[in-house]
Structures are given as C-alpha cells and as structure tokens.
Amino acid sequence: MRSSLRKATVFLLRNPVASALSSVKRTTWRVAVAGLVALPAGQAAADPGFSRFVADFWPTARAAGVSAQTYNSVFAGMEPDTDTLRLMDRQSEFVKPIWEYLDSAVSESRVEKGRELLQQYGPVLRQIEARFGVDREAVLAIWGMETNYGGFMGRHNVIQALATLAYAAPRRKSFWERELVTALNIVQAGHVRFQDMEGSWAGAMGHTQFMPSSWKAYAADYDGDGRRDIWTSIPDALASTASYLKKHGWQTGKTWGYEVQLPSGFDYHLADGEKTKTLSEWTRYGVQRMNGRDFPRPSDNAILVLPAGANGPAFLMLRNFYVIKRYNNATAYALAVGHLADRIIGGGPLAGDWSRQHLPLTRSETKELQALLNRRGFQVGAADGKVGPATRRGIRAFQVSRGLVPDGYASAVLLAKLKMDG
Structure with a gap:
C-alpha cells in the first residue's frame, strides 16, 4: 500500500x-x-x-x-525540529554584560587558535584579501566568532529548522518560507548534500553562518569547482565572508576603530552613538588614543561609542565597524570581532576597565526604567523595554538634572537611583 x-x-x-x-x-x-x-x-x-x-x-x-x-x-x-520549537519561543530575561561577552568571545584560546590558522591558511587568506580587498584578520575573526573556527557549526539540519519555523513560528512567516525555498534550491543545485547542511536552529549555515538568502547573494566559489560550499570547504567559507564584507562597504587596509581616552570635563552629549566627526575633530575635543599615538588618517570619519557608559572603555568607531554590524547588528558582536582581529595580528588586550557594577538591564527592568522616567517628567514614549534614542535622551535629561554624568546609559545603578529619587 x-x-x-x-x-x-x-x-x-x-x-x-x-x-x-x-x-x-x-x-x-x-x-x-x-x-x-x-x-x-x-x-x-x-x-x-x-x-x-x-x-x-x-x-x-x-x-x-x-x-x-x-x-x-x-x-x-x-x-519538526523540537529544539527549534523550544528556542524560538524562549524570551530570555538575562542580558550578558559586554565584559562577560568579550571575555568569552576574545578568550586567549580563541586568539591563539586564530594565530595558528593565520599561518595555516596564509596563502588562501592572502589570495582572498587580494581578490576581495578585505583584511585577512577580519575574515578570520568572524570565523572565530561565528563557529569557533568551525568547531561548532550548529547541530541542526537547516532545511528541517527552516521548515519548522515556516510552519510554527508566530512571526515572520513569509521570511522563513523564502529562506526555506532558497535552502531547497541550494541543495538541488548540488552546492551541498542535504545531510551535510549543518547550521543553527534559526537556519544560519556553515563555517561562517550565512542565512540562505545571504548565501545566495554573497557566497563565493574560491576554488572554482562550481560549488559555493560554506559547509565543508574552508576556503569557500572564508571567501564568502570576504565577499559579504566587501559588498557592504569594507574599506581595505583600515581598522574598525580605536580605543580612546576622554578628557576631564568631556561633554558626553557628543557620545550619543550618532554624531560623526573626523578623527582630527575628535582630537580637538581632547579625545586621544590609549597608546598616545596620533591617528594615522586624521580625515577618517568616526563615531564615539561608550558600550557601557562613562564607566567603561570608550571607542571611536570607523566605517568598518558598521560593516561588521551588517553581519550581526550588535555593538558587542562587532566590538568583539574587531578586537579579536587585532589580537590575532599581535595587538594587546583593551586598556580600559569595565565598571562591573553598572550591569545592563533586562527588558522588564528597562520597561520599569522607562515608566519611572515618564513619571518623573522625562518623557521617553511607550515603556516597551527597548533602549532607543528617545530613552537615551530621557536618561541624559534625568542625569543632567541630578548632576550625574549624562552618558545616556541604562544600567542597574541608574535604575536604583530612579527608584530612590523622590
């Protein structure tokens, strides 16, 4: 039958x-x-x-x-992939502080492994750098961040995971369906066997974790065998990463950013994560590199970013930092990639200290913060648990009114102050 x-x-x-x-x-x-x-x-x-x-x-x-x-x-x-079903509904309240994230992402073992692979894949990386104009250490750092240099590419079959999401996910159904169709076409074209299509529970694939649509748009065939194999061919995976970065505006031979020191009395309203100035202009505001050296290209544009507010390290972020964020739109991720790249080619640890009591807020704590700011007259809009420009402006206004450093950073310390404020 x-x-x-x-x-x-x-x-x-x-x-x-x-x-x-x-x-x-x-x-x-x-x-x-x-x-x-x-x-x-x-x-x-x-x-x-x-x-x-x-x-x-x-x-x-x-x-x-x-x-x-x-x-x-x-x-x-x-x-259905039961792990995907479990993870797609998980709304974790825990927010890892950036210093803990960096401790793990840029560990000494990951740095050492990156240096070994820089030697092992030296000829391949040089050719990729020449072909795409993307610095080899940046490509290596993304590989290290995404899968620990291929050590863990995910334990899910990508088509099964995407089919599960297209079937059961309450949001973005059309997105998951498009990704599923693209994944099916990748298998049909012979770029990878179905059983080798490893990835994450959300469908990110291979050594450097491309979604199927990103694979379709940016993946590269390094060895010319007609397949863009980011699962079993390390050269193809590295070339694909370089292709992605180049097409999003990578500037060859330029860094991602600089760790900097701010002068006493600095106007923290300039550190809103949006104001762009040349490095020479930032120098006139008293911003200096931690090592005391001059900026090599004073005309480069940069944005001042304080990932943990005034009580943590400060950075001037250049164009390449925001290209990295196109890979993963998180400041902590892009900072980790840039810092890991520097460490791989011989750079040292970050010089600034993190003030570890200034913990980031969970989403529910952020809602509480926003509600308190609104109640105190510092209007930030709906208490949605998301720290956007309006919330940062409200935080700064509160900080100025109380004689605090107006860095706009939403922390557990700030929430405690708001709760005690009459």
Missing part, C-alpha cells in the same frame, strides 16, 4: 496536469503528499499539522524551481 501511494504521489508531483485537478482531487493530492513526506515507515505522523504544511508548501517550492525529486527526498520522514 505504501509503495503504491508513493508511486502515485510522485506521479502527481511530476505531472503538469496535477495543477488542473478539481478541488476534490486537490484534497486527495494533499493527503497523498502528506503521507509521502511526513510518515516514517511503520509510524504514525507525530505532527499532522506539519505534514499538512509540507504538503501545502509544495506548490510554492515548485513555482520557485524546486523539483519533485528534491522535495520528496528532503522531506520524506521529516518531523
């Missing part, structure tokens, strides 16, 4: 006449496909809804050029 059903269903998938079936026949076809792609031999479907999703998604995949053969072979016996 199962053999007959499989043959009949494959025929329907391949036969163009299937698109003209009556509504009754279409219903039968959906049931047949569900039986094909979701039932392991001798077992009942663990999630009938997922089976229906797979059946109903076939016309979308077919319209995007996915063959019945690829679709059948990929989805036969597939069930």
Whole structure:
C-alpha cells in the first residue's frame, strides 16, 4: 500500500496536469503528499499539522524551481525540529554584560587558535584579501566568532529548522518560507548534500553562518569547482565572508576603530552613538588614543561609542565597524570581532576597565526604567523595554538634572537611583 501511494504521489508531483485537478482531487493530492513526506515507515505522523504544511508548501517550492525529486527526498520522514520549537519561543530575561561577552568571545584560546590558522591558511587568506580587498584578520575573526573556527557549526539540519519555523513560528512567516525555498534550491543545485547542511536552529549555515538568502547573494566559489560550499570547504567559507564584507562597504587596509581616552570635563552629549566627526575633530575635543599615538588618517570619519557608559572603555568607531554590524547588528558582536582581529595580528588586550557594577538591564527592568522616567517628567514614549534614542535622551535629561554624568546609559545603578529619587 505504501509503495503504491508513493508511486502515485510522485506521479502527481511530476505531472503538469496535477495543477488542473478539481478541488476534490486537490484534497486527495494533499493527503497523498502528506503521507509521502511526513510518515516514517511503520509510524504514525507525530505532527499532522506539519505534514499538512509540507504538503501545502509544495506548490510554492515548485513555482520557485524546486523539483519533485528534491522535495520528496528532503522531506520524506521529516518531523519538526523540537529544539527549534523550544528556542524560538524562549524570551530570555538575562542580558550578558559586554565584559562577560568579550571575555568569552576574545578568550586567549580563541586568539591563539586564530594565530595558528593565520599561518595555516596564509596563502588562501592572502589570495582572498587580494581578490576581495578585505583584511585577512577580519575574515578570520568572524570565523572565530561565528563557529569557533568551525568547531561548532550548529547541530541542526537547516532545511528541517527552516521548515519548522515556516510552519510554527508566530512571526515572520513569509521570511522563513523564502529562506526555506532558497535552502531547497541550494541543495538541488548540488552546492551541498542535504545531510551535510549543518547550521543553527534559526537556519544560519556553515563555517561562517550565512542565512540562505545571504548565501545566495554573497557566497563565493574560491576554488572554482562550481560549488559555493560554506559547509565543508574552508576556503569557500572564508571567501564568502570576504565577499559579504566587501559588498557592504569594507574599506581595505583600515581598522574598525580605536580605543580612546576622554578628557576631564568631556561633554558626553557628543557620545550619543550618532554624531560623526573626523578623527582630527575628535582630537580637538581632547579625545586621544590609549597608546598616545596620533591617528594615522586624521580625515577618517568616526563615531564615539561608550558600550557601557562613562564607566567603561570608550571607542571611536570607523566605517568598518558598521560593516561588521551588517553581519550581526550588535555593538558587542562587532566590538568583539574587531578586537579579536587585532589580537590575532599581535595587538594587546583593551586598556580600559569595565565598571562591573553598572550591569545592563533586562527588558522588564528597562520597561520599569522607562515608566519611572515618564513619571518623573522625562518623557521617553511607550515603556516597551527597548533602549532607543528617545530613552537615551530621557536618561541624559534625568542625569543632567541630578548632576550625574549624562552618558545616556541604562544600567542597574541608574535604575536604583530612579527608584530612590523622590
């Protein structure tokens, strides 16, 4: 019976006449496909809804050029990824302080491994740098950050994870469906075997964790074998990362930024994360490199960033820092990549100290902070738990009114002050 059903269903998938079936026949076809792609031999479907999703998604995949053969072979016996189901609903209240993040991300072991790989892949990295104009240490640092140099690329099959999200995620359904179609086409084109398509629970793939759409737009075939294999070919993965950075505006031979020292009496309103000035202009405000040296290119534009407020290190961030943020739009991530790149080529640890009692706020604590600011007359808008420009302006206004350093940083110390404020 199962053999007959499989043959009949494959025929329907391949036969163009299937698109003209009556509504009754279409219903039968959906049931047949569900039986094909979701039932392991001798077992009942663990999630009938997922089976229906797979059946109903076939016309979308077919319209995007996915063959019945690829679709059948990929989805036969597939069930939802239980780990993806668990993680997509997790709303962690814990916020890792940036100093803890950096301690882990730029560990001595990761630095040493990066230096070893700089030697091991020296010829490949030199060619990639020459081809794409992206500094080799930056490419290595992203590899180190994303998967610990291939040590952990995720334990999920990307198509299974994306199918689970397209089926069950309450938000961004169309996004997950587009990523799923692209992943299916990657397998069909022979760039990677379905079983080798490793990635994260959210579908980020390979050594340097590309989403399928990013792979489609930016992945590179370093060795010219016709495949852009970011899963098993390290040169392809590194070249793809360089391609991504270059196409987002990487400036060859320039750094990501500088750790700097601020003068006494500095106007912290200039450190809003938005004001752009040349390095020579920042110098006139008394901002200096920690090592006392001059900036090599005074005409470069930079933004002053205080990741942990006035009680932590300060940085002048250049264009390449914001290119790194296109890879992962988090200040902590981009700072870690830049710092790891510097360490790999011989740079030392950060010079500034983090004031570790100034802990960042959880989302619920941020809502409480915003509500208190609004109550005190420092209007920041809706208490949504997100620290945006309006919240930072409100924090600064409160800090000025109380004689505090107006750095606009939302911390546990600031929340405690607001709670005590009459």
